[in-house]
Amino acid sequence: MIGVARGSLAVAAKDLRAEMASPAQAMSLFVFALLVVVVFHFAFDLTAAEFTALGPGVLWVAILFTGILALDRGFRVEREGGRIDGLRLAPMPRSALYFGKVLSTWTIMTAVEIVLVPIAAILFNHPLGGWALRLLPVLLLNTLGFAAVGCLFACITTQTRRGDLLLPVLLFPAAVPIALAAVRATGHVLAGRPLDRFAHWLTLSAAYDLIFLAAAVLLFDHALDD
Amino acid sequence: MLQRLPLPLAAIALPLALREAFLAAPAEQKMGVVQRIFYFHVPSAMMAFLGVGLCAVLSALYLWRRDRRYDIAAEAAAELGVLFCTIVLVTGPLWARPVWGVYWTGEVRLTSTLILWLLFVGYLLLRGQAGGDRDATARFAAIVAIVGALDVPIIYKSVEWWRGLHPKVLKISGGGGLDPAMARSLLVCSIAFLLLFAALYVERLRLGRLTEEVASLEQQTARLENAEGSPA
Numbered sequence: 001m002i003g004v005a006r007g008s009l010a011v012a013a014k015d016l017r018a019e020m021a022s023p024a025q026a027m028s029l030f031v032f033a034l035l036v037v038v039v040f041h042f043a044f045d046l047t048a049a050e051f052t053a054l055g056p057g058v059l060w061v062a063i064l065f066t067g068i069l070a071l072d073r074g075f076r077v078e079r080e081g082g083r084i085d086g087l088r089l090a091p092m093p094r095s096a097l098y099f100g101k102v103l104s105t106w107t108i109m110t111a112v113e114i115v116l117v118p119i120a121a122i123l124f125n126h127p128l129g130g131w132a133l134r135l136l137p138v139l140l141l142n143t144l145g146f147a148a149v150g151c152l153f154a155c156i157t158t159q160t161r162r163g164d165l166l167l168p169v170l171l172f173p174a175a176v177p178i179a180l181a182a183v184r185a186t187g188h189v190l191a192g193r194p195l196d197r198f199a200h201w202l203t204l205s206a207a208y209d210l211i212f213l214a215a216a217v218l219l220f221d222h223a224l225d226d
Numbered sequence: 227m228l229q230r231l232p233l234p235l236a237a238i239a240l241p242l243a244l245r246e247a248f249l250a251a252p253a254e255q256k257m258g259v260v261q262r263i264f265y266f267h268v269p270s271a272m273m274a275f276l277g278v279g280l281c282a283v284l285s286a287l288y289l290w291r292r293d294r295r296y297d298i299a300a301e302a303a304a305e306l307g308v309l310f311c312t313i314v315l316v317t318g319p320l321w322a323r324p325v326w327g328v329y330w331t332g333e334v335r336l337t338s339t340l341i342l343w344l345l346f347v348g349y350l351l352l353r354g355q356a357g358g359d360r361d362a363t364a365r366f367a368a369i370v371a372i373v374g375a376l377d378v379p380i381i382y383k384s385v386e387w388w389r390g391l392h393p394k395v396l397k398i399s400g401g402g403g404l405d406p407a408m409a410r411s412l413l414v415c416s417i418a419f420l421l422l423f424a425a426l427y428v429e430r431l432r433l434g435r436l437t438e439e440v441a442s443l444e445q446q447t448a449r450l451e452n453a454e455g456s457p458a
């Protein structure tokens with residue numbers, strides 16, 4: 001029996017190695033995210049002046065849509081060929097499986113975001129600069145919360161019929177606080193405002209992360225088949 | 227015996243509630259007659275929260291005890307929660323259009339109620355398509371209900387901050403600003419709605435238990451048929 005920390009890292013490393021082995025999968029996630037941004041580019045006819053106002057919403061819609069696909073695939077893969085049974089038999093606590101999945105989803109989504117944000121900025125003629133670095137904590141905190149609830153729900157929906165449709169129906173309402181906090185905080189960062197203007201949004205995201213990581217790790221055991 | 231009580235009591239209380247709302251309660255000074263929808267809107271909101279809260283508590287009990295009765299009770303509570311939440315979402319815009327001039331605004335209670343409704347509609351959809359395994363369905367639904375209930379205060383806070391400003395709709399807590407006659411009408415209507423909730427809940431529980439019985443009988447027959455059909 002190995003500990004939670006080592007078990008989680010092992011599960012996450014397994015997922016990330018699988019991603020590396022077939023980069024086309026991660027690539028298609030990124031292309032999808034970019035497509036959403038491009039569609040909005042046409043739909044709203046965005047110019048640089050409007051990017052600070054509409055850009056955050058466009059970015060986060062793209063990120064959350066992509067997140068749904070990443071989550072669904074991350075758990076559907078484990079259902080194929082009964083891989084999930086192997087994971088359940090692994091000599092580690094069940095919580096390690098949950099934390100490992102959160103960790104790999106968090107990493108993959110953040111990687112997509114880090115490439116997506118500068119490209120979106122260029123597309124909308126928003127000057128690249130120091131804001132990109134200050135956006136990183138906003139991306140990390142909100143993506144973690146989305147992955148925390150998302151992994152719990154994806155574990156459930158991939159065990160049901162038509163679960164691919166059910167996941168967004170369940171996850172989007174539950175992730176409303178993340179969506180709102182992310183869009184507002186991103187807007188403040190893009191406009192170059194000081195941290196104390198949007199620190200409360202970061203606190204809200206952090207609280208969401210902690211509450212649902214704690215709740216999900218308690219509930220995850222019930223989400224796996226007995 | 228106790229479970230036979232709510233239905234006749236609700237049948238008596240609901241006409242009384244109608245009388246209170248339309249005749250006994252004084253007309254509101256500025257809003258006029260349209261304000262009377264308040265006597266159905268607010269009690270419905272209370273019952274929506276009762277249903278959702280009950281569902282979350284029963285879901286936690288189910289996960290703890292794994293007793294199917296808790297699951298049946300949780301599903302019934304969620305259905306009533308969604309029903310009353312729907313009434314809230316219909317009566318709210320009907321009131322808002324003449325008073326605020328718009329059907330819908332980003333007001334925090336409106337928006338949070340809509341998201342709560344979406345969460346529990348999702349819960350019912352999950353129950354509908356989870357497949358044949360009733361115990362798995364019960365576990366999944368319970369998890370979603372608990373996450374949804376935990377999420378409600380966070381959603382409320384985030385929507386409140388999103389607007390930046392939050393107009394007070396009506397001060398309900400504390401009773402400040404509410405005429406005593408109006409308060410009495412609201413109380414009568416709330417009790418009537420509580421009885422209606424109880425009556426519907428008792429019936430829905432009975433239906434849930436019967437459905438459960440039918441499902442287990444079907445399983446038994448299927449098992450017997452398999453036993454007969456298989457070559458000895």
